Amino acid sequence: MLAAVVGGAPAQAREAPLPVTYDFFAGARDELAHPGGSAPGTNDPNCRPSTQHPNPVVLVHGTGGNRQTNWATLGPVLHNAGYCVYALTYGALPGTSWPISALGGFISMRDSAHQLARFVDGVLAHTGAHQVDIVGHSEGTLMPNYWVKYLGGATKVDRYVSIAPYWKGQDSSGCNEAVAAIARLGGDPATLWPYPECNEEQYGSPFMRAINAGGTPYVPGVVYTNIMSRHDGIVVPWTDGNVPGPATTNIVVQDGCAVDRSDHLSLVASPRTAGFVLNALDPEHPRAVRCVPVAPGLPG
Secondary structure, three states: OHHHHHOOOOOOOOOOOOOOOOOOOHHHHHHHHOOOOOOOOOOOOOOOOOOOOOOOEEEEOOOOOOOOOOOOOHHHHHHHOOOOEEEOOOOOOOOOOOOHHHOOOOOOHHHHHHHHHHHHHHHHHHHOOOOEEEEEEOHHHHHHHHHHHHOOOHHHEEEEEEEOOOOOOEOHHHHHHHHHHHHHOOOOHHHHOOOHHHHHOEOOOHHHHHHOHHHOOOOOOOEEEEEEOOOOOOOOOHHHHOOOOOOEEEEEOOOOOOOEOOOOOHHHHOHHHHHHHHHHHOOOOOOOOOOOOEOOOOOO
């Protein structure tokens, strides 16, 4: 799986900083221009982890995202900071063609967790690293933890950074809207509804009970950071991601920066989030975290 991702990816010169756009929708524009591509700074086949950053970073997109659309900001940010960065597209509907095939995260999260497991094993084999760090967004904060908790991922993850998490679950009543949006792109609603991922994130579902088995979503030995916004708008209430733990840091971007009004999407592209991600991955070398105005990315 990894070979298919990195095999055709152009090598990026580690010494040349990549331009960074703080715009979530830049990734969608890149996908339209280069279907099936990778975000800048990711999936470089020539990258080898450094002594300073020995763990490759694996980016895990949210529902409807992919390896290119979700990471136009954090891909180059992490690359410029000296990390080897890898991103996959998981959970795409089987038997579909582009653009439907570019929408990941719709199959069962249990099945997606197996896809992630194979991808991480490929990253470790390719780089020679012993562990990875996970940076996920939305569904990409929840699904990987199933791999960590039940599929042998606990020994393979050092740091786990979640952007817009929802550890307690969500109200899945909005699933009809997602199916309608995909149908407008040419998807067959009969094959989409009810799509497994949406049902699994429902409060109290068997999947959510599995994630929180033992009274916590967290797995011993893994260091967790949750980055949230009071203006999320999709994770409602936003506090569904604010779960304390013994090796867990909970961060709200508005604390100390009221002008950052990031919602569920723009949170991934906020300069403030980027700073918190870098500090979560390398707390021994903290960087100043910027506070700049950020507008919601979603209408309304």
